[in-house]
Each structure stands twice: as structure tokens, then as C-alpha cells.
Amino acid sequence: MSEKYAKAGTDLRAVREKGKRETSGERIFKHFMRGSILISFTGPPGMPWPLVAALFNREAHPAWHERSEGNSVPAIFKTGPKNTTLNSNKTMMKKYLDVSVLLMSLTLGNGIMRAEEPAKAPEGRFIDAHVHFHDRNPGDLDKAAEWMKANNVQRIINHPLMQSRANNDKERAQQIENYKPYKSSMARFCIVYSDEVNNVDEAVAILTREKQAGAVGFGEHYGSLFKPQPGAKSQFIDDPKSMVLFAACEKVGLPVMFHMDRGSNLDEKDFPHLQNILKTYPKCIFIAHSDWWRSITDGSCGRLLETYPNLYADISCSVGRSPVGKDKAMAREFFIKHADKLLFGSDNGWWSFKPGAKPALEYAFIDEIKLPKDVEDKICRDNAKQLFWNNK
Numbered sequence: 001m002s003e004k005y006a007k008a009g010t011d012l013r014a015v016r017e018k019g020k021r022e023t024s025g026e027r028i029f030k031h032f033m034r035g036s037i038l039i040s041f042t043g044p045p046g047m048p049w050p051l052v053a054a055l056f057n058r059e060a061h062p063a064w065h066e067r068s069e070g071n072s073v074p075a076i077f078k079t080g081p082k083n084t085t086l087n088s089n090k091t092m093m094k095k096y097l098d099v100s101v102l103l104m105s106l107t108l109g110n111g112i113m114r115a116e117e118p119a120k121a122p123e124g125r126f127i128d129a130h131v132h133f134h135d136r137n138p139g140d141l142d143k144a145a146e147w148m149k150a151n152n153v154q155r156i157i158n159h160p161l162m163q164s165r166a167n168n169d170k171e172r173a174q175q176i177e178n179y180k181p182y183k184s185s186m187a188r189f190c191i192v193y194s195d196e197v198n199n200v201d202e203a204v205a206i207l208t209r210e211k212q213a214g215a216v217g218f219g220e221h222y223g224s225l226f227k228p229q230p231g232a233k234s235q236f237i238d239d240p241k242s243m244v245l246f247a248a249c250e251k252v253g254l255p256v257m258f259h260m261d262r263g264s265n266l267d268e269k270d271f272p273h274l275q276n277i278l279k280t281y282p283k284c285i286f287i288a289h290s291d292w293w294r295s296i297t298d299g300s301c302g303r304l305l306e307t308y309p310n311l312y313a314d315i316s317c318s319v320g321r322s323p324v325g326k327d328k329a330m331a332r333e334f335f336i337k338h339a340d341k342l343l344f345g346s347d348n349g350w351w352s353f354k355p356g357a358k359p360a361l362e363y364a365f366i367d368e369i370k371l372p373k374d375v376e377d378k379i380c381r382d383n384a385k386q387l388f389w390n391n392k
Helices: 003-008 012-017 024-042 049-055 086-116 140-150 169-182 200-212 240-252 272-280 291-295 300-307 328-337 361-368 373-388
Strands: 065-068 071-074 126-132 153-158 186-190 215-221 256-258 286-288 311-314
Touching: 126 373, 140 153, 140 169, 140 186, 153 373, 169 186, 186 200, 200 215, 200 240, 215 240, 240 256, 240 272, 272 286, 272 300, 291 300, 300 311, 300 328, 328 361, 328 373, 361 373
Parallel strands: 126 153, 153 186, 186 215, 215 256, 256 286, 286 311
Antiparallel strands: 065 071
């Protein structure tokens, strides 16, 4: 042992042998290590404890350690020739902080990430993937939250209609602000009409802006003639103007929910026009709705769900407008077979706030067909979580 170090009193073993008090640096190191060990055992699982241990392993990092007659202290905490008094504590504190930041980042990293996650969604049996609530005025979504609580709804996907979409920058800014308190329980789709864009690039620019502002999908899409002129002929679902919008949705990464009836997004037996869309844009998810369900009895609905990974269906408007509500045994079998591709939806909207308004038929229908629990969980919540909340 260096006589110079012994005289300076900085050799830790010499200090202990002489019965002197520990230096501040020693106390810091001791308590820090005790605290690190405590954090290691009480912190979240999955932390790289071997790396933490290796940091203070003498054999793995001999340059960080020095041995002195059976005493070992990491060299970063040990005093040197130029710091032989308690004044060296400033240097030691700096080194201590450098290492403590590293260790704390390793031991508490997962905890920090958890703190950044959105608040838990409210409890509820359903995620309603198809509603139409106003959201552009102050307090609009507060009314929706009350409706959700009354109907045992955990989360909603809100789809704009012509009557409810934001029409200017002021309304859009208020809309974005309205969703902030409900980030974990309410999401929204956006809509662009085919006469509002001239090409795919223009549609991409609008949809990109909407996605950055929180939109998680596109729709409800009523087709290229949602605002038809007198005498205009309804168009098939793969009308070129609609294909421009679908191409933009695939580029931006927004699922499309489309409405089918006798005047919107027409198709023929076995859905050849819908199949053209599904083949043309395989990376875009399409969600069928409304009169699509009328073809459930001829097998077309099932065949498409099995054939195309990018096709889903929401069950709103299925009970009252298709064979689903008339043949519960058939509906139950279909729901079980295609449980991974179906989303619960009610098609409720601001009109549902009126006194005496009755819940959509789909709520009671889920009870009536008595699905297995795992199937009900997928349709009523889990599939929507996977698509729109990344299964959170």
C-alpha cells in the first residue's frame, strides 16, 4: 500500500482499521448499492439484471476495480492521488450520478414506459365499433360518455356523417381537443368524399393530416355518389372515384368501413366488385356493413371472410335488416365460425340521446344467441382492440 495514500487516509481498509468514519463517497456508494439491490428485487420483471451485475463484476471489468489487500471498491468510486481528502467527494458524486443514471434506466425502464401509456379504458362489456356522435362542438363527447356508461360500452369508434363532420378549421380544432380527455375510450374515423379530391395524391395529403390528428380509419363510406344528382345512376363499389379513395387509404394505413344498400356501393351475386377491391388493395383492411349481411344465407359472406385476410364485418344493421335476426341458430353458427373477423357495432348516433330511445337490437341479440365466452370476447371487444388500439 502506498505510504502517501496511507497518510492521506484514503485507503478504505486503512480507514476502517483506524476506526475512522467512512468518507461521504463510501457512504454514497454503500447506500446506492443497497438501494440498487432493493430495486432489482422489487422492480418489474424482465430487467437485464445480469448486465447490472456485470457492471460491478471485478473479473468482467478489471479496469473498473482495484484490489487492495482483500478490499475491493469500484475504481470509479475510489479516490486517487489527486483527491486524497474529503474534497474528492465532488468528483465521486459526479461519477456516482453517471452510473446511477445508467442503473436506474436499466432497472426502471419498463416503469417509465408504463407511465406513458394512456389511462385505462372504462369498464364495459362492449366496444362499439360503429356509432355516429357529434364531436365538433364543446361538450359533444361528454354526452357520448354518458351514453356509453348507460349502455355498458367500454369504447367507441365514431364515424362522421355529412351532418356531423367538422367543416372548417375551427370545428376541426375543437374536434381534436374534444378527444383528448377520452383518448383511451373513444376513437374516430374520418371521411373524404370523392368529389373533394381529383387524384390519389390529394386524398393522401388529406388522410395523412387526419391520421396525424388521431383518426384511426376511413368511413362510413357510402360510395362515389353519396350526394347523387337527380337521374344519376348508382355506382358499383369499385367505381373509379371510390378506388382513388381506397388507394389513398392503403397508402396512409387507414381501414375502410363501407356501407352497402340498394343505392350505395352496389355489387352483384358473390360480390365480384368487392372482390376486385380486396385483391387490388390487399394491405388495406375493409369492414363490411349493412346490406352486405343480406347475402349470409347463400354463403357469399362466409366465403369472402375466409378467402380475404383484409376483410372484416361489423354486425350493426345485421339483426333488423338481414336474415341474421330471423335465424338465430344460423347466426350463432356463423358468429362462432368467423369470430376472428367480426366486430360489434350498433349504428347508434346522436339520435340515441333522445328520451325513450331504445338501444340497438344488436345489444340484446348477443345475449339471445348465447355465444361461448371466448367468441363473445373476440366479437364484442378483442378484435376491435387489435385493430384500433393495438390490443391494449
